[in-house]
Amino acid sequence: MIRAIVVDDEEPARGKLIRWLGSETDIAVAGEYADGLSALQAIGRDSPDVVFLDVQMPGLSGLQVAAQLEVATSPLLVFVTAYDAHALAAFDLGAVDYLLKPYDEERFRRALDRVRERLAAPEHRRSAVLAARRHIGVSERLLVPAGDGLRMIDSAQIHCLEADDNYVHVHTADHSYLLRRTLRDLLQQLGDQRFVRIHKSAAVNIAEIDGLTPLFKGDYELRLRSGRVLRLSRRFTSELFSRTGG
Amino acid sequence: MADARPSWSRSPLVPLAALWGTLWTLVAIIESAYTIHDPAIPRWQPLTLILSVTVTIAVWLTFELRSARYLRFPLEPPRAWFLHHLRWLPIVAGGYVVIIFGARHAVFAMAGGNYRHLPWAALVPFELVKAAIFYCLWLGLVFGTLSMLKTREQGATLALVQKALVEAQLAQLQAQLRPHFLFNTLNTVSSLMQVDVARADRVLTRLGDLLRASLGAGSTMTVPLEQELNLLRLYAEIMQERFSGRVQVDWQIADGASGIPVPAMILQPILENAFRYGIEQTTGVESIRVAATVGRGQRMVSTVLTVHIYNSGSTLRDGWRDGIGLTNCRGRLRALYGDAAGLDLSNYPEGGVIASISLPVHGAVA
Numbered sequence: 084m085i086r087a088i089v090v091d092d093e094e095p096a097r098g099k100l101i102r103w104l105g106s107e108t109d110i111a112v113a114g115e116y117a118d119g120l121s122a123l124q125a126i127g128r129d130s131p132d133v134v135f136l137d138v139q140m141p142g143l144s145g146l147q148v149a150a151q152l153e154v155a156t157s158p159l160l161v162f163v164t165a166y167d168a169h170a171l172a173a174f175d176l177g178a179v180d181y182l183l184k185p186y187d188e189e190r191f192r193r194a195l196d197r198v199r200e201r202l203a204a205p206e207h208r209r210s211a212v213l214a215a216r217r218h219i220g221v222s223e224r225l226l227v228p229a230g231d232g233l234r235m236i237d238s239a240q241i242h243c244l245e246a247d248d249n250y251v252h253v254h255t256a257d258h259s260y261l262l263r264r265t266l267r268d269l270l271q272q273l274g275d276q277r278f279v280r281i282h283k284s285a286a287v288n289i290a291e292i293d294g295l296t297p298l299f300k301g302d303y304e305l306r307l308r309s310g311r312v313l314r315l316s317r318r319f320t321s322e323l324f325s326r327t328g329g
Numbered sequence: 330m331a332d333a334r335p336s337w338s339r340s341p342l343v344p345l346a347a348l349w350g351t352l353w354t355l356v357a358i359i360e361s362a363y364t365i366h367d368p369a370i371p372r373w374q375p376l377t378l379i380l381s382v383t384v385t386i387a388v389w390l391t392f393e394l395r396s397a398r399y400l401r402f403p404l405e406p407p408r409a410w411f412l413h414h415l416r417w418l419p420i421v422a423g424g425y426v427v428i429i430f431g432a433r434h435a436v437f438a439m440a441g442g443n444y445r446h447l448p449w450a451a452l453v454p455f456e457l458v459k460a461a462i463f464y465c466l467w468l469g470l471v472f473g474t475l476s477m478l479k480t481r482e483q484g485a486t487l488a489l490v491q492k493a494l495v496e497a498q499l500a501q502l503q504a505q506l507r508p509h510f511l512f513n514t515l516n517t518v519s520s521l522m523q524v525d526v527a528r529a530d531r532v533l534t535r536l537g538d539l540l541r542a543s544l545g546a547g548s549t550m551t552v553p554l555e556q557e558l559n560l561l562r563l564y565a566e567i568m569q570e571r572f573s574g575r576v577q578v579d580w581q582i583a584d585g586a587s588g589i590p591v592p593a594m595i596l597q598p599i600l601e602n603a604f605r606y607g608i609e610q611t612t613g614v615e616s617i618r619v620a621a622t623v624g625r626g627q628r629m630v631s632t633v634l635t636v637h638i639y640n641s642g643s644t645l646r647d648g649w650r651d652g653i654g655l656t657n658c659r660g661r662l663r664a665l666y667g668d669a670a671g672l673d674l675s676n677y678p679e680g681g682v683i684a685s686i687s688l689p690v691h692g693a694v695a
Contacts, residue, residue, distance in 0.1 A: 092612070093513065094573045099520035118612045139509060141610045165512035184516035 085202060086113045088129070090122040090145070091137035091163065096184065100135050100163070103191050110195075119143025123151055123226060124233055127263065131158050133179070133198050138164040143226075149215035150272065151226050153264045159201055160211040161194055178211040216272055225273065227253055227260035236260075238273050242291045242309055246284035256309060279326050281305055282316035289327060341478050342399065345470055346390040350383065353463070357382035374442060381432045385425065399471050404479060407472065414468050422460035426453060486664075493657075493664045494550055494593075511536075517571050532570050539563045543594070550665075554621060554634070555587040561600050561619060568604050576608045581620040589623070589634045589690050592661050598654030599638045599672075599684045607640030607681065615642035623690065631669070632690040641681035645674060662688065 087110055091097045097115045104110050113131050116122040119140050126134060126148075138145040149160055162181040179201050180194040225241070226233045236255060245252040246266040253260040253269075262269065270278055270286055278286045287307065296304040301317035315323065361375040393399075402413055430446075437444035446452055514536050522529035542560050558580070565578045596619075603617050618639040623632060651659065655672070662670040670688035677683045 092609075093517065093571045095517040095520040095571065096513070099516070099523070102523060139609075141612050165516065166508035184512050185519040186516075187519075 085110045085133060085198070086129070086131045087111070087133045087135065088113050088122070088125055088131045089115045089135045090117075090119070090140070090148070091115075091135075092117045092140045093137075096137065096163070100191075103188060104135075107195065109199075119145065119148040120226075120233060123148050126152065126158060127228070130156070132202060133159040133161060135161050135163055135182075138162055146215045146219050149212050150219055152212045153268045154212045154271070155265065155268065157212045159198055161198065162211075178214070213271075225253070225269075227262055229258075229260065234260075238277060239288070239290070241273075241278075241288055242307055243285060243287040243311065243313065244269060244278065254311070279323050280319050281313055281323065282319060285313055287313065292327070340394045340397065340400070342394055342471060342474060345474050346394055349467060349470070350386050350390055353386040354379065354383045371442070373440065374437070374444075377433060377436045381429050381436070385428050385432070389421075389425075399475060404472070404475055410472060411468060414471075415465075418461055418464055421464050422457050425460040426456045429456075490550065490661075490664045493661045513571060514567055517567075521570070528570070532567060535563045535567050539567070543597075550593060551590040552593045553587060554582075554589045554591050554636075557591050557593065557596050558582065558587075558619070558621075560594070561596055564597065564600060564604075565617070568608065572608055575614055576604075577614070577616040579616065579618045581618065583620075583622045586621040586623050586634060591634070591636075591688065592665055595658055595661060595686065596636060596638070598658055599686065602652070602654060602684070603638050603640035603682070606643035608642060611642040613642065615640065617641075633687050634690050635685060635687040637683055637685050639677060639681060639683040643682050644680070645676050645682055658686070662686070 087104055089097050089100045089104070089112065091100070094117075097117075101112055101115060104112050113129050114125050116125055117140075119142050122134070122136070123143065125131075136145040136148060143151075145162055145164070149157075152158075159179045162178050163184065164181065165184045180197045182190065182194055223238050224235050225238055226235055228234075236253075240255045242254045242256065244266060245254070249263060249265070251262045251264050251266050251269050253262055266284060266286065270280070277288055277290070279289055280286045287305065291307045291309065293306045293308045295315065296306070298304055298314075301320065303315040303320065305313045305315040307313070357379040361378040364370045364375045364378075365372075399414070402410060404410055430452075433444050447455070514532065518529050518533050518536075521532060539560065542563070562580075569576055569578060600617070600619065607615050607617060616639075618637070620637045620639075622635050622637075624635065625632065655674070659672050662672060666688055670686075672684070672686045674682060674684045
């Protein structure tokens with residue numbers, strides 16, 4: 084069974100997709116959402132196989148939703164849009180398909196066929212997430228789970244990132260958020276202007292580094308302004324020094 | 330220094346006054362021409378006759394231009410204009426005779442000459458009639474010049490107003506038929522027609538009406554408020570179908586407001602902004618209110634129509650600027666009403682944004 088969710092801020096537009104999806108025997112509609120934020124939460128919670136995502140929405144646009152997803156675990160995305168000439172470039176790069184409103188049933192079925200194809204051959208997935216990130220630029224903002232909802236934090240507020248199995252701890256001055264993402268993917272999203280890897284499972288905000296103390300075998304002890312102490316692995320010293328001009 | 334009254338030297342009547350002064354001088358020269366070649370008469374005598382006329386006329390014309398009274402009194406109706414300025418005829422003609430002949434007698438007396446002319450009983454009526462005829466001719470020329478200038482100016486204003494209208498129509502077409510609006514509406518129809526043919530039909534008809542209205546609005550500059558409101562209702566109904574349940578629209582139109590002429594398509598961009606910022610970018614249930622009132626203007630002298638378009642769900646940020654739609658509205662209001670009309674946007678105390686457009690009920694300046 085293919086699990087699909089539908090995201091559009093206009094009810095009639097959702098209705099049309101849900102009716103047509105409902106008539107397919109191999110597809111189950113797992114939910115419908117009217118804005119980007121609740122869609123993002125639902126994707127994290129329900130891990131659908133495919134998301135029909137409207138581009139123009141209040142709060143987070145469809146592209147912004149895509150940019151916040153994790154590349155490896157992202158559902159397939161079918162963008163639905165009225166008219167977005169410049170966004171089409173991004174769709175071509177990574178989305179499974181896109182539907183231009185208004186579209187007819189035949190066009191809709193073609194999009195579904197492509198979804199089935201991609202699901203059957205996951206190795207051919209090209210990521211719409213990467214394309215969306217490229218399109219909207221390096222993300223300065225990160226959505227993190229906080230309580231029952233999501234909170235938007237500025238990437239400058241992040242002091243450091245620590246990987247823990249399939250999760251990443253995102254540390255800010257007064258909070259620590261747990262994100263179900265890989266460190267690699269998160270760094271890719273946040274861009275390498277601000278963050279630098281210090282060992283296999285940690286990265287720090289360069290602006291937050293307070294000092295370094297040499298340890299054995301070329302490792303260092305790295306102190307952040309907040310007082311937190313981390314280990315800088317020998318393998319990553321050269322990158323850090325070149326980035327900090329040291 | 331910004332002075333509201335133009336300096337007299339920049340009066341449009343300056344060339345005319347110069348011409349008129351020259352003409353009088355020529356008349357005076359011709360009148361005294363026969364004496365110039367008479368060896369028995371000293372040269373200063375005809376010269377005094379001529380200069381007395383030239384100087385008097387020059388001084389008079391200077392005062393005429395300084396007073397700017399011709400520019401202040403309305404040209405329409407012409408009868409009133411002429412009657413108004415003919416009131417000065419006795420003073421102008423009488424003053425002319427007294428000053429000219431007073432001056433001549435004074436100069437002749439001082440120089441020891443004897444100024445001979447017709448007996449006063451014949452001279453005074455003759456000179457009075459002459460001065461009166463010349464004053465009437467002067468008035469005719471002034472009226473003609475001013476009328477010509479006014480026609481030219483009106484032409485320029487009209488061209489300006491028309492240009493603003495054309496620009497507004499273009500912006501309107503671009504804005505109202507923004508591709509997003511059009512395609513999303515079509516998608517709404519495409520969805521509705523599978524479940525509720527009558528509703529789909531209604532949306533499609535509204536869209537048709539809206540398209541027709543925006544394409545056809547070019548032929549008129551002002552329309553009754555009711556007609557403009559109908560356009561807004563079409564737009565609002567389509568948006569309510571699209572954002573079903575997310576927006577409540579209220580209309581409060583004062584009695585007597587419906588027939589007041591307003592510039593065509595002046596309200597449409599404002600309602601569109603209300604939807605765009607208040608509804609399309611929010612997730613809750615929001616409201617839009619359109620209210621029209623008729624009342625006294627600030628100076629309590631004229632009647633003013635005010636239309637408020639309120640939307641919840643958005644706030645004007647510090648440093649916000651007019652978009653194309655608002656810039657255009659302001660431009661058209663200024664072209665049509667000068668300073669008598671206005672468009673203000675402000676944050677509503679209880680949240681949301683209120684746009685208020687006010688314009689004089691009695692007519693545009695152009």
